[in-house]
Amino acid sequence: MALLEVSNLNVRFGRFQAVSNVDMTVEAGEIVGVVGESGSGKSVTSLALMGLIAQPGKVEASTMSFDGQDLLAMSPRARRRLLGRDIAMIFQEPMTSLNPSYTVGFQIEEVLAVHGLKDRRKRRTRAVELLDLVGIPDAARRLDSYPHQLSGGMNQRVMIAMSVALDPRLLIADEPTTALDVTIQAQILRLLVELQRKQGMGLVFITHDLGVLAEIADRVVVMYAGEVVETARTADLFRAPQHPYTAALLNALPERAVTAGTQIDVGAPRGRLPAIPGVVPGPFDRPKGCLLQPRCRFADQRCVVEHPPLHRLAVGAARCHRPLGPDGLPAFELEGAA
Incomplete structure (x- = not known):
């Protein structure tokens, strides 16, 4: 049984379908990367998993379970007890996620108090341990700092400390390195992977950077316009995307990473990077057939009129009538649903 199992997840805001028919599984101790352009539905999917879609949003799914527990059938109170303790999330912007009116120590201790640690001295001790765990120097003194007194990287480490405070079994990280400089990004990524391995957590890592996933993810889920368009083991996806x-x-990566077994070989930089023409379709200009077809150089008349299902392939799955072969060209045509 998977730690997290989601099938046919749909999220709608009024007439706008933000997420459509998303399937996802995460095993204990596995890192699953979710990648796609802005507007592809990555963050909305994560918020739906956390039960944080507010009105007028509506969440529906055939299955949404955590360790065999039906998340959709839970009462709001039971769902809240689960969140933070067993399922935790790191949000994109630490400066907007942390409350500027309270010290970081108070905010960490509040998480512990809400989930049952009533002894104030023990909460303080645990908060110091957590800041030490995420690599913040002079942790005891930093507890009394306000978010504006810390750097962006420090605040992100505080967010990570809060998210792992109760040793969750599943951690969702929504672009946790956004707005950080490159050296700090590398430190945060290394920290997350170390914590994931140390605690055996399942980790859903949401990003727009495929290069990051090449380094850390076991599997990759590619999203476009609210749909999953491909899923595969990381090495298979980089070797032969379908x-x-x-x-x-x-192809748009500055340096194309191509897998060779479990090793990543980085080729020499190329000239002008190829761009994907057009934009992700908006709420009310979605094409009838394949959502990618206005931007796809392989689109034919079938792609214009018929929306493709997610086909299960020999390696992974792809939402395409004619999945690509190892040469990067359509290899065969598929019929029917997955």
């Missing part, structure tokens, strides 16, 4: 959108994302 969806044109995935291939286009990989």
